[in-house]
Amino acid sequence: xxxxxxxKWASNPQDATVGAQGTxxxxxxxxxxxxxxxxxxxxxRRLADATGGxxxxxxxGTKRVDATLARKAxxxxxxxxxxxxxxxxxxxxxxxxxxxxxxxxxxxxxDVDLVxxxxxxxxxxxxMVPTVLAGQLGWPAVAEVISITGQAGALRVERAVxxxxxxxxxxxxxxxxxxxDAAVARVPGMKDILAAGKKPVESLDLAALDIPAAAGxxxxxxxxxxxxxxxxxxxxxxxxxxxxxxxxxxxxxxAGAL
Amino acid sequence: MxxxxxxxxxxxxxxxxxxxxxxSLGGSVSVAVVGPRAVADTVAAAGVxxxxxxxxxxxxxxxxxxxxxxxxxxxxxxxxxxxxxxxSDRVLLGATAARLQAPVLAxxxxxxxDGAGLVANCSVFGGIxxxxxxxxxxxxxxxxxxxxxxxxxxxPVEELPATPLGITVVETKPSSFEQVDLGAAPRVVGIxxxxxxxxxxxxxxxxxxxxxxxxxxxxxxxxxxxWLGKDRYIGVxxxxxxxxxxxxxxxxxxxxxxVGVRGAKTIVAINTxxxxxxxxxxxxxxxxxxxxxxxxLTAALK
Ligand SMILES: Cc1cc2nc3c(=O)[nH]c(=O)nc-3n(C[C@H](O)[C@H](O)[C@H](O)COP(=O)(O)OP(=O)(O)OC[C@H]3O[C@@H](n4cnc5c(N)ncnc54)[C@H](O)[C@@H]3O)c2cc1C
Numbered sequence: 001x002x003x004x005x006x007x008k009w010a011s012n013p014q015d016a017t018v019g020a021q022g023t024x025x026x027x028x029x030x031x032x033x034x035x036x037x038x039x040x041x042x043x044x045r046r047l048a049d050a051t052g053g054x055x056x057x058x059x060x061g062t063k064r065v066d067a068t069l070a071r072k073a074x075x076x077x078x079x080x081x082x083x084x085x086x087x088x089x090x091x092x093x094x095x096x097x098x099x100x101x102x103x104x105x106x107x108x109x110x111d112v113d114l115v116x117x118x119x120x121x122x123x124x125x126x127x128m129v130p131t132v133l134a135g136q137l138g139w140p141a142v143a144e145v146i147s148i149t150g151q152a153g154a155l156r157v158e159r160a161v162x163x164x165x166x167x168x169x170x171x172x173x174x175x176x177x178x179x180x181d182a183a184v185a186r187v188p189g190m191k192d193i194l195a196a197g198k199k200p201v202e203s204l205d206l207a208a209l210d211i212p213a214a215a216g217x218x219x220x221x222x223x224x225x226x227x228x229x230x231x232x233x234x235x236x237x238x239x240x241x242x243x244x245x246x247x248x249x250x251x252x253x254x255a256g257a258l
Numbered sequence: 259m260x261x262x263x264x265x266x267x268x269x270x271x272x273x274x275x276x277x278x279x280x281x282s283l284g285g286s287v288s289v290a291v292v293g294p295r296a297v298a299d300t301v302a303a304a305g306v307x308x309x310x311x312x313x314x315x316x317x318x319x320x321x322x323x324x325x326x327x328x329x330x331x332x333x334x335x336x337x338x339x340x341x342x343x344x345x346s347d348r349v350l351l352g353a354t355a356a357r358l359q360a361p362v363l364a365x366x367x368x369x370x371x372d373g374a375g376l377v378a379n380c381s382v383f384g385g386i387x388x389x390x391x392x393x394x395x396x397x398x399x400x401x402x403x404x405x406x407x408x409x410x411x412x413x414p415v416e417e418l419p420a421t422p423l424g425i426t427v428v429e430t431k432p433s434s435f436e437q438v439d440l441g442a443a444p445r446v447v448g449i450x451x452x453x454x455x456x457x458x459x460x461x462x463x464x465x466x467x468x469x470x471x472x473x474x475x476x477x478x479x480x481x482x483x484x485w486l487g488k489d490r491y492i493g494v495x496x497x498x499x500x501x502x503x504x505x506x507x508x509x510x511x512x513x514x515x516x517v518g519v520r521g522a523k524t525i526v527a528i529n530t531x532x533x534x535x536x537x538x539x540x541x542x543x544x545x546x547x548x549x550x551x552x553x554x555l556t557a558a559l560k
Pocket of ligand 1: 035036120123450479491510515530547
């Protein structure tokens with residue numbers, strides 16, 4: 001079975017700073033292997049080991065995603081090899097554009113049975129890239145995936161739904177987005193990081209890929225800071241729990257919150 | 259400029275907010291419904307202009323209709339495609355956006371049309387900033403679904419024959435948690451990884467009883483620890499709530515959590531770590547052990 005893990009090299013917005021006009025400064029937010037993507041890598045590795053398959057890590061982004069550190073961090077996650085499309089014209093690319101490039105790379109890799117992604121990216125986090133990627137490939141996508149077993153063309157996938165879980169049988173190629181708790185990913189050790197440096201990486205030229213044109217233009221015409229409520233930030237001394245509780249209850253009653 | 263909108267429904271007719279949004283743009287409002295006939299009938303009575311339905315799904319999940327929905331909607335060349343922010347609905351929206359090569363925007367607070375195209379305001383990067391985005395060409399939007407719309411004029415349901423992709427539901431297992439609507443609760447007690455064991459939830463339940471509050475949590479408590487149902491976690495990927503009072507207990511207060519309670523009138527934070535980010539967004543800050551403070555608070559509320 002040929003499994004692609006589509007991962008993102010991205011920064012946590014928690015570490016970004018936002019200017020008065022709402023411009024986001026990422027310079028102090030270090031990028032990394034996106035928070036939930038190790039789960040996807042782990043599911044892929046387990047499935048490949050069980051079926052004698054291959055796991056290919058795939059990412060798309062600016063030149064940053066092809067830096068040595070980024071390559072090693074990715075390849076230490078249990079991929080057999082990586083395919084990377086790094087081009088600075090992808091700065092700020094939206095879900096549809098990223099998915100179009102990912103789909104072109106999946107077609108370039110060829111004979112892919114399954115694409116696995118994380119639940120959502122740490123920076124954008126809208127959960128749309130896996131679904132648009134599937135659309136670009138003409139495949140279905142299934143999200144909230146808890147477990148994957150079976151063979152190419154006969155996958156058995158369990159996924160969470162609001163009322164519980166469902167087991168699905170899937171006969172064709174598919175994009176699966178892993179639930180955050182689908183697996184506990186192993187932490188790469190020294191051995192994995194050393195081995196990562198020796199694994200093959202194929203860098204694809206964006207211009208050489210067959211990517212459909214966008215239907216229109218998307219322009220950011222304004223940014224702002226969110227209009228947040230001002231919080232009181234009142235400290236209540238908690239050294240004596242009973243006194244602290246009484247003070248809090250009195251304060252909440254006084255403020256009309258209770 | 260009026261805009262013709264298509265709404266995509268993957269089995270859940272709770273799309274009141276989508277219909278209102280589509281109506282505000284002045285054009286026709288059509289709906290593509292995947293799921294049982296009853297869902298199509300509910301939507302057809304919700305004051306829309308057109309409903310297409312792809313037949314009884316039986317054991318075929320909504321995702322298997324991704325390509326047929328994308329084809330049907332794209333053939334109508336809509337200016338705007340909407341779906342509710344739910345897992346299966348996102349899959350159908352993504353397939354349609356791909357077919358149209360249309361951009362997708364999420365966390366959208368408003369959308370208008372002017373001479374230049376569609377103008378959307380959206381919250382970006384987990385809510386740290388807001389952007390105004392102008393789009394020429396078709397646009398796909400993910401919105402909060404809103405309530406099931408009330409019945410008004412009824413339009414006929416047009417059935418389109420469909421060949422779904424190869425996915426079948428072979429087994430369903432019910433959740434052991436009862437479902438909850440946190441949105442309706444005026445007070446909410448949120449618990450995080452500061453709680454040491456599942457048994458200790460008894461402490462939190464006692465506080466919630468005393469405060470007449472609903473129990474909620476951070477994402478890892480529902481996904482990973484599995485101590486509470488997934489519909490009880492709050493944040494960017496979970497529930498967005500605006501209660502009168504929110505207690506964040508043993509929750510560090512990462513951006514991805516706090517964005518879900520930004521609209522709470524009053525926030526109380528209890529945490530042993532004085533540097534926990536939650537204190538920057540709280541009205542009342544108690545630096546201390548929840549195991550001492552929660553029982554004391556429960557007693558004080560009685
Ligand atoms: C794309 C993405 C989406 C996400 N979406 C969400 C989301 O929707 N909702 C969400 O909640 N998270 C979400 N997260 C995860 C989020 O970033 C945090 O990891 C998570 O909220 C942390 O949960 P926590 O506060 O319970 O745990 P921790 O961060 O581990 O915090 C536990 C806290 O408990 C305190 N504590 C420990 N013992 C005690 C004690 N005895 N008494 C008092 N305090 C104590 C500690 O000081 C600490 O601050 C998302 C992450 C990503 C990347």
